[in-house]
Amino acid sequence: MQYIFKRLVAVVQSHIDQVSWQAVALTTLLHMLLIWGLLVSAGELELTPLTTYFYYYVVTTSTVGYGDFSASTEAGRWIVALLQIPFGLALFGVLLGKTGQTVTYLIRRAMTGDKNFSHINNHIIIFGWHDTRTKKIIDYILADKKRLDRRILLAVTEQMDHPFLANPQVDFAHLNSFTALEELKRVAIDRADKVIIDGQDDDQTFTTALRISRLVNEQCHISAHFDDETKIEMLLEHCNNVECSSAKSAEVLVRSMQDPGSSRVQEELLSTLYGDTQFSLVIPAGFTEMEFGNLFHHFKHDHDAILLGVAHNLSAQNMDLNPPLDYLVNSGDILHYIAVERILSDEVDWPGLVK
Incomplete structure (x- = not known):
């Protein structure tokens, strides 16, 4: 008996797997329309308004059955007993099976990395x-x-x-x-x-x-x-x-030997988990010929940050580290600094720093 039951479950599951969401939705819609039409012809006027009917159909078909709405005519009761509940319950079971299958499929895709991310931006x-x-x-x-x-x-x-x-x-x-x-x-x-x-x-x-x-x-x-x-x-x-x-590693070892504590300084500068960290900030368009000294004092006084240098592209191939105070920086240049947290562009008084 147990083998027969398992076999039956497997057969039902295979059929559910083969049915598409479109077929399930269309069949459910047709069933709802058929029952509604039959109830109208049976004179079930309390059940047939669209909002009431949708509520009644879901509650009755799922066998929750609150009892606040039910068929009152003899023909209506035959329709519910022979057509709505048996076929509707089967559709409800298929719907639950497809939902579980889809949820499992989506979770599995997320776990195995098979999802498509071609729609995302700025990641x-x-x-x-x-x-x-x-x-x-x-x-x-x-x-x-x-x-x-x-x-x-x-x-x-x-x-x-x-x-x-x-x-x-x-x-x-x-x-x-x-x-x-x-x-x-x-x-x-x-x-x-x-x-x-x-x-x-x-x-x-x-x-x-x-x-x-x-x-x-x-x-x-x-x-x-x-x-x-x-x-x-x-x-x-x-x-x-x-x-x-x-x-x-070689450079860090030598620095730690010659200047004890150097490795700890570098560790803090690279980590955002604790202590001061190195960040960068692009100077927005429209601000030119700002002296590095003015920027240095502004960052330290207003943001408790220390400017390290200026780069002219994202790769920082020609970075000017610790430039002179009268060094001029312009929009598009990238400031590298040390701070407890990142400083956002709109937190800097750029107009007050222009010469």
Whole structure:
């Protein structure tokens, strides 16, 4: 008996799986119209007004049956008993089955990274997965409470489930390749605002950066991490919109030896989880020939921040670090500073700083 029951459930489930949402919706609508027409012909005037009928149909068909509305004529009761409840209950069961199937399907797609994100805009894409480092990257991004509220999309090539499913701010995409155009379209690479590339190895990081550097929009900033600094030189020969970083363990060791505490300073400057952190701010259009000294005093006096230097593009290839006080900065330049939290552009008195 148990085998027969399981077999019956499997057969019913397979039929539900094969029925489309359109077919279920159309069949339900036709059933509702048929019952309504029959009740009208049976003289059930209290049940047939549209608002009342919809409420009555749902309550009766789902067998909740509050009893506030029911058929009062003999013909109406036969219609309800023979046509509405049996067929309606079957449709209701199919509807619940399809709903459960769809919810399960959507959750599974989210877990396995099969969802399509080609519709999103101004998001952050992280290419690559590392058990510890990727989690830290996302923690550091989310710890910046005054950042623009951009969604984070983690893209991986490994076979894995969504590692941040409980975090609604992080989406997940599994790609077959970081260089396939169709796969990159699925994560809306052309509309991303920022990209981090941290591949399984330098070769994957290099090929990914080389591929997407021509696909992103002009305002998108790409950051790529390498272990081998020669790869950085090769990449920058072809891509000027990629900012590259590499492990500086030797430099950190020497600085810590010669100037004790240096590693702690660098750790605080890079982390948004505690202490003062390094940030950047683009000077808005319309403000030219501002002296670095005036900016320096304004940032320290009004925002308790320290200006470090001025860059002239997103990659900061020709940054002027600690320039003289009479150094002139203009709109479009990027100020790098240290502060407890990010300073937004509308919090700065730009007009009062122009010469």
